[in-house]
Amino acid sequence: MTTTHAAHSAEAPLQEHFDATIARDQRIEPRDWMPDGYRGTLVRQIAQHAHSEIIGMQPEGEWISRAPSLRRKAILFAKVQDEAGHGLYLYSAAETLGADRADLTRRLIEGRQKYSSIFNYPTGSFADIGVIGWFVDGAAICNQVPLCRSSYGPYARAMVRICKEESFHQRQGYELLMTMMRGTAAQREMVQDAVDRWWWPSLMMFGPPDGDSPNSAASMAWKIKRHSNDELRRRFVDMTVPQAEKLGVTLPDPELRWNEERGHHDFGTPDWSELQRVIHGDGPCNTERVERRRSAHEDGAWVREAATAHAAKQAARARKGAAA
Ligand SMILES: [Fe+2]
Numbered sequence: 001m002t003t004t005h006a007a008h009s010a011e012a013p014l015q016e017h018f019d020a021t022i023a024r025d026q027r028i029e030p031r032d033w034m035p036d037g038y039r040g041t042l043v044r045q046i047a048q049h050a051h052s053e054i055i056g057m058q059p060e061g062e063w064i065s066r067a068p069s070l071r072r073k074a075i076l077f078a079k080v081q082d083e084a085g086h087g088l089y090l091y092s093a094a095e096t097l098g099a100d101r102a103d104l105t106r107r108l109i110e111g112r113q114k115y116s117s118i119f120n121y122p123t124g125s126f127a128d129i130g131v132i133g134w135f136v137d138g139a140a141i142c143n144q145v146p147l148c149r150s151s152y153g154p155y156a157r158a159m160v161r162i163c164k165e166e167s168f169h170q171r172q173g174y175e176l177l178m179t180m181m182r183g184t185a186a187q188r189e190m191v192q193d194a195v196d197r198w199w200w201p202s203l204m205m206f207g208p209p210d211g212d213s214p215n216s217a218a219s220m221a222w223k224i225k226r227h228s229n230d231e232l233r234r235r236f237v238d239m240t241v242p243q244a245e246k247l248g249v250t251l252p253d254p255e256l257r258w259n260e261e262r263g264h265h266d267f268g269t270p271d272w273s274e275l276q277r278v279i280h281g282d283g284p285c286n287t288e289r290v291e292r293r294r295s296a297h298e299d300g301a302w303v304r305e306a307a308t309a310h311a312a313k314q315a316a317r318a319r320k321g322a323a324a
């Protein structure tokens, strides 16, 4: 008991300094003392975010070899490559908190860490590429722009660059859909069909309703997160409705309408039981996505081994050079 008490009193000034930094809206940096709960929450959130970027390469990557033109192939290729980059920035941010990248990958493959529910849905047509850019990257922007002001420095800074690239992703998606909507009746049907399939899963990307989101309160108090799930979902709907009108598609929600009084749209309730199923491994593509990640990781083992051997050789050469 005495040691616990001593430890607590030693930590008190550190905790005070941490609280004051958060209250002043200043950044916590890797060298700073932080409470274990803050560190753990960040590692969980950043790892989940990194995993989402990497797993998110799969549903769209499947279409690179089937893109309808060289231009579309180049755009899609660049987009999927950007997502790999996002994953790498984020794993690096997690490493500044003491997390080990290999361990995070292992946790993902073993199903002990999650990634966004949205990437467990299949991409049935090339219109899905457009709708993913428009909805999924659009939702990512709603989520991530406030994270540029997150209290943890390396996470916030990673978000600034990521958000710039996400807005390119959203535009390429919308531009693809605009082109398809100017095309044949069959193309317009493909777009509407993709919108119908992706709308509700996209709303679920913001997570469960606020009353049902156990980690949100602490994340908001620590200013890791700046807005609640429901607030971000509302913003996404308000942002997307006029874009849908301009495009000429119908969002599949009969309850969707402008509420003059609130100055926001009213909209229906997503099927939360579906979200729970998908989060807990029972979505249309969960097994396939994780399996693909596992085999890619195993197939890439020789690259990691070669890079490690090369780095060791370089270091040995440098030592020899220094000694001579
Ligand atoms: Fe991304």
Ligand SMILES: [Fe+2]
Residues within 6 Å of the ligand: 083, 137, 140, 165, 166, 169
């Ligand atoms: Fe993206």
